[in-house]
Amino acid sequence: MTDPEPTDEQRYPTLSADGRAMLTRLREHPRAPRYHNQSGNRLTAAEVEQVRAFENEVLTARLDWTLDSPPTWLPDFIAQCYREVPHYRAMGSAPRCLDEIPSVSRADFSADIAAFVPDTAPLDRLINFRTSGTSGHPLLIASHPVVAASYLAFHKRALRRFGVTLTAGRGDVGVVLLGLQRKCFTYVSVTPTMHEAGLAKINLHPDDWRDPTDRAAYLDDLQPEVIAGDPISFTELLTLPMTWKPRALLCTSMALLAGLRRQLEQRFECPVLDLYSMNEGGPIAVFDPALNGHVLLQNRLYVEILDENDRRMPPGVRGEITLTGGFNFCLPLLRYRTGDHASLDFSGPEPVLRDLSGRPPVRYRAADGTWLNNIEITHAFKDLLLPQWSLHQAADGSLTLRHAGGAHQDDAARSVLERLLGPLALHIQPLPAGGDKVIQYTSDLPDPHA
Amino acid sequence: MTHEGPQLEQLTRRLTETPVDFLAEPRIGKNGLVQVDAVVADLLREFGGTPQVRELAAFAGFDAKKDRNRLATTLLLVWLLGDDWFRSAKTAPQAVLAVLGSAPAELAAQTAARHFVSDPDRREELVRVLLARLDLRPAGESAAQAQDRLTSISATERERFIAAARAAEERARAIRAALAKKAAEESADKYTRE
Numbered sequence: 001m002t003d004p005e006p007t008d009e010q011r012y013p014t015l016s017a018d019g020r021a022m023l024t025r026l027r028e029h030p031r032a033p034r035y036h037n038q039s040g041n042r043l044t045a046a047e048v049e050q051v052r053a054f055e056n057e058v059l060t061a062r063l064d065w066t067l068d069s070p071p072t073w074l075p076d077f078i079a080q081c082y083r084e085v086p087h088y089r090a091m092g093s094a095p096r097c098l099d100e101i102p103s104v105s106r107a108d109f110s111a112d113i114a115a116f117v118p119d120t121a122p123l124d125r126l127i128n129f130r131t132s133g134t135s136g137h138p139l140l141i142a143s144h145p146v147v148a149a150s151y152l153a154f155h156k157r158a159l160r161r162f163g164v165t166l167t168a169g170r171g172d173v174g175v176v177l178l179g180l181q182r183k184c185f186t187y188v189s190v191t192p193t194m195h196e197a198g199l200a201k202i203n204l205h206p207d208d209w210r211d212p213t214d215r216a217a218y219l220d221d222l223q224p225e226v227i228a229g230d231p232i233s234f235t236e237l238l239t240l241p242m243t244w245k246p247r248a249l250l251c252t253s254m255a256l257l258a259g260l261r262r263q264l265e266q267r268f269e270c271p272v273l274d275l276y277s278m279n280e281g282g283p284i285a286v287f288d289p290a291l292n293g294h295v296l297l298q299n300r301l302y303v304e305i306l307d308e309n310d311r312r313m314p315p316g317v318r319g320e321i322t323l324t325g326g327f328n329f330c331l332p333l334l335r336y337r338t339g340d341h342a343s344l345d346f347s348g349p350e351p352v353l354r355d356l357s358g359r360p361p362v363r364y365r366a367a368d369g370t371w372l373n374n375i376e377i378t379h380a381f382k383d384l385l386l387p388q389w390s391l392h393q394a395a396d397g398s399l400t401l402r403h404a405g406g407a408h409q410d411d412a413a414r415s416v417l418e419r420l421l422g423p424l425a426l427h428i429q430p431l432p433a434g435g436d437k438v439i440q441y442t443s444d445l446p447d448p449h450a
Numbered sequence: 451m452t453h454e455g456p457q458l459e460q461l462t463r464r465l466t467e468t469p470v471d472f473l474a475e476p477r478i479g480k481n482g483l484v485q486v487d488a489v490v491a492d493l494l495r496e497f498g499g500t501p502q503v504r505e506l507a508a509f510a511g512f513d514a515k516k517d518r519n520r521l522a523t524t525l526l527l528v529w530l531l532g533d534d535w536f537r538s539a540k541t542a543p544q545a546v547l548a549v550l551g552s553a554p555a556e557l558a559a560q561t562a563a564r565h566f567v568s569d570p571d572r573r574e575e576l577v578r579v580l581l582a583r584l585d586l587r588p589a590g591e592s593a594a595q596a597q598d599r600l601t602s603i604s605a606t607e608r609e610r611f612i613a614a615a616r617a618a619e620e621r622a623r624a625i626r627a628a629l630a631k632k633a634a635e636e637s638a639d640k641y642t643r644e
Contacts, residue, residue, distance in 0.1 A: 151642065
């Protein structure tokens with residue numbers, strides 16, 4: 001049986017004449033890039049209202065749980081998973097509390113995602129999000145147009161923290177999503193919950209443009225309310241003579257160093273939100289410099305910090321960020337290990353993730369034989385303008401730093417590493433822009449603390 | 451089913467009164483509370499046995515997906531075997547070990563352990579399977595009656611299980627196919643991309 005191409009009616013079920021005009025403007029602008037793909041919001045009229053109602057709920061919700069007092073929805077959620085999700089149903093009856101449930105990881109999802117999709121998920125509207133990741137487990141995440149559209153609720157909650165309320169509407173461009181890759185999924189759409197404000201996902205790689213100077217001109221003409229990207233594409237954006245000032249930048253996917261954030265804030269005179277977000281769980285937290293941590297965003301997501309034996313760590317103790325709940329009704333999470341590490345802090349009105357870092361901690365041996373946690377290196381690099389980097393220690397103790405910040409930053413990086421680790425042999429190599437994610441910290445040395 | 455055993459109702463009622471300790475989470479690796487191997491060892495000693503480490507290995511769980519429901523069902527059978535009738539009948543520890551070694555895996559493959567307590571038909575099935583494996587029939591029933599009833603109640607459950615397993619396989623296939631469609635690959639709008 002043939003698998004037909006989706007139609008525009010399926011991509012934009014509620015498209016009006018204004019919405020169509022927006023799509024044409026984005027696509028046929030004289031300085032537009034070559035758009036390679038097609039996608040859409042896929043929301044029916046009823047779903048548009050559903051997503052709007054969800055936004056209202058998220059904006060007013062309080063995250064008032066603690067480790068001693070988990071959220072009230074948790075027991076019903078556990079029971080529902082054991083009733084409706086094949087992976088858990090195979091384990092028998094629902095346990096009485098979360099502690100008794102073994103954690104799952106990316107490897108489990110990667111082995112068979114179908115086992116984690118509940119019986120209630122409607123298959124006719126299923127969409128997927130693919131991630132390659134850095135752990136060797138490529139993932140295909142089951143999702144739904146309503147789930148994708150619901151991301152905006154958490155972005156709005158995060159933006160409110162920085163005093164920004166989105167107002168883009170009919171005739172405006174709401175968001176431009178930036179990539180900088182040799183090959184990038186690019187398309188145009190409209191956001192029906194914002195009266196069909198335009199959405200464009202573009203690739204800043206020069207090969208995608210008739211003339212590289214079109215990049216700044218196109219962005220200046222679209223005047224997007226928000227620009228979303230990652231440290232690599234934002235570093236490229238800094239090189240363009242764009243004069244438009246968006247109301248906010250949303251940064252996802254990789255660690256955003258304070259130095260780069262400050263430079264973006266100064267250049268574009270707007271808040272730069274460092275979002276902790278992943279396909280498995282959506283936007284989880286946003287970094288608040290005033291709190292020096294990532295504030296949790298989702299009212300129906302319970303976050304634990306676990307050690308390797310599934311034991312919950314007390315506040316202040318680092319471990320693996322583990323998620324239960326979430327808003328993706330096609331993939332409910334039950335003790336899902338993210339592979340990222342942090343500690344939890346409950347001293348303020350909302351739970352905060354401290355010292356967030358991807359992947360397990362790696363320790364480096366200094367020249368004097370002492371050991372240094374990779375978090376120290378992240379902290380020490382914070383004032384550099386490195387969009388992406390990786391640090392490897394070989395078995396002989398020598399270090400290799402690869403970064404995408406340009407050779408002019410080599411001396412500063414060398415000086416930071418020498419201050420932290422002493423006079424070790426250090427090789428600095430360029431990390432090509434537009435590449436895939438990298439594993440940031442690695443070592444060949446056996447860690448005596450592991 | 452050569453020998454007459456206890457009243458069926460005596461054991462089904464005992465199941466409804468299962469104490470929380472026997473409904474607690476089996477210890478599997480890092481999770482759970484009850485060391486099922488230790489509970490089985492205690493039971494075997496009550497029947498005059500001397501449990502060996504290798505005999506108990508099957509009652510230590512390692513993989514929650516494979517072992518959790520089986521060990522939870524084992525705990526329920528241990529609770530049933532704790533009924534005075536079995537001790538007064540001088541049930542052989544080897545027979546007890548044989549039942550616990552085989553029946554839970556077969557029963558747990560089809561039914562969540564908690565249903566052996568909450569559902570009247572499943573209570574009856576659990577009791578009848580236990581008695582049959584010990585070559586016993588419920589008091590007051592002939593061997594033929596006991597066999598008929600066991601076959602009937604187990605067959606109904608087996609049919610339900612087979613149908614459910616078939617539906618689950620079909621659903622998993624449908625999910626994989628739906629995720630591979632062009633429409634799914636095109637995905638849908640998000641304000642940010644990870």
